[in-house]
Amino acid sequence: MESYSDFLNHKDIVVKACGFEVNRNDLNPMLYDFQKDIVRFALMKGRSAIFAECGLGKTPMQLEWANHVASHTGKPVLILAPLAVAAQTQREGYKFHIPVTICETRDDVKPGVNITNYEKMEHFVADDFSGVVLDESSILKSFTSKTRYALIDMWAKTPYKLCCTATPAPNDHMELGNHSEFLGIMTRAEMLAMYFVHDGSRTSQWRLKGHAVDVFWQWMASWSVMITNPIDLGYHEHGYDLPNLHIHEIIVDGDEPVHEELSLTERRQARKDSLELRCQRAADLVNNSDEQWICWCDLNNESKTLTDDIPDAVEVKGSDKDTHKKKAMLDFANSDVRALVTKPKIAGFGMNWQSCHNMVFVGLSDSFEAYYQAVRRCYRFGQEHEVHVYIIISAKEGCVKENIERKQDDALVMQHEMLKYTKEITKKELRKTSRLYTPYNPTVEMKLPNWEEFVA
Structure with a gap:
């Protein structure tokens, strides 16, 4: 009889890349090394999430991602953000030399990177864009089910998607399913069925199956980057210390x-x-x-x-x-x-x-x-x-x-678990995208042997 581990191994749990590669030297020089590698990871994956702690530069990373998607596809990209964040993002765009157009309706959209508020999403048409970014994507949890599913349905066919937030679910693994479903990777129901078990009578109580822990975090690391400090992933950037x-x-x-x-x-x-x-x-x-x-x-x-x-x-x-x-x-x-x-x-x-x-x-x-x-x-x-x-x-x-404080402790435990299981996998994923390739320009014509002589 097939074991559950064998069953999981037969599943395609590692999300296949559907994006494109960008040379590290072609990324914005104002980005830190860890930010460049994360952007390259997200561009290569095509549909991914950046779960980075507050202050690690999610805004410049998503702007760089959107800028390259727009340039690669020749179609604009739309960033959806909370109210008042649009002007802040536009200002950050100026700093990183990436023009950002603030839009109220579809008529305001220009080539390149555009941004609007979540509340104005209904004034846009998804087919106009090659990519979409959810800024502060943990807001998916705060939305009503109707709005959340409207987001998922509207952008279902958009080829390039990026979710950015500091905390997808500070004390609830299930909310990771909202991101997976929006990105078109796996529905929340499928995620729960594959990796979780219902624990108790309340439908909100789910826990990871003991024998599915490793494969769950392997799956997570195949489409997302989790980072609380650059040192987590082997980078040594200065200035990333929090006060008391x-x-x-x-x-x-x-x-x-x-x-x-x-x-x-x-x-x-x-x-x-x-x-x-x-x-x-x-x-x-x-x-x-x-x-x-x-x-x-x-x-x-x-x-x-x-x-x-x-x-x-x-x-x-x-x-x-x-x-x-x-x-x-x-x-x-x-x-x-x-x-x-x-x-x-x-x-x-x-x-x-x-x-x-x-x-x-x-x-x-x-x-x-x-x-x-x-x-x-x-x-x-x-x-x-x-x-x-x-x-x-x-x-x-x-x-x-x-x-x-109890909930804070629960959040830290979950964060620790995320990093424990994904740190090495994420390092490998980022190293894949951080290699620099030297173009091969042949100067000598290759001559193949006459295979008929050997047959004779």
Whole structure:
């Protein structure tokens, strides 16, 4: 009887390359060596993902990838990005001498690299483009199923695809299936059936089959690059050290959090009851400082109250016009706004805010992904100061900080597993694409023997 290992070995688990090769010397000289090799890997694969930690240069890598795809195919490439990231990406394009066109509709598209917001995707036609990039592709998890499947369906026939994110799933292997399905490599259902086993009664609980661990990560490394630091993959670049991260928990109505299990409704009520106290403590932190602050909210009333309590605060809420949202977020990036009040689901993806190293959460959703991404707006490579994160809660909300730290530990375990299994495979994949070939230009005519003489 065939073993499960034999069954997996009969499967074509290594994704075949469908891209094209580019000489390393033809890549942008402003890229670091590890960035050049990752771009070459992605171009050779044709459909791939770059899972690189915040601050490792995903924007210049995706711009270089898009630029070469557009040049190779003679058709434009479209980058889909979160709101306000388009202008930031265009600015990065200027730095790397890659023109980037910001588009509102199909009529704005020009040859080369184009960029628009995810929300405007319906104004474009996939057949117009030879390639598509999902910037901050972990946003696939935040989208509704309808939007996620619209993304997958719309770009199903696009020959070149690239997903870029710092964390595809900080504590959930299954979300890797969203990327695989979008790229056309394997559907999420197929991935779960092949490599995972259902663990328990809740459909969200899946774990890797013990005897499928090696082949799963081999499969992952055949279409994606995972990197938290260049040294992971044997590169020795300077400047990739993170400062200390300090997480402070402030309880406004007690000394210790209540340890009893509360329902979601009870926790929400506790947050509403303590709203004024939490906002006042947050405002005191911001008002007693002359440094930049981000105030993350979860409820509309929290956002309004904080904005009222902080004299120079700029609020960005969901109902605001896109022009205000983009201006406020870019002004904050340029240090023209001292205190920004908003929600992680509005501004938690894509923005580079290393200028700020203080943030306060006056409300937290149950999404660790949202928290992680919000913190990473400031806590990223390039940050020169220690980062302070304040979580202000009611005692009735329970052990919020403890819960976050548990999920953080789970994320680090998964990250460690990813790197442990993929590091050597990825090194080999990158070495394949980093070889330089010397063109052979023959100067002497080859003369073949007369084989008829030997037969005779």
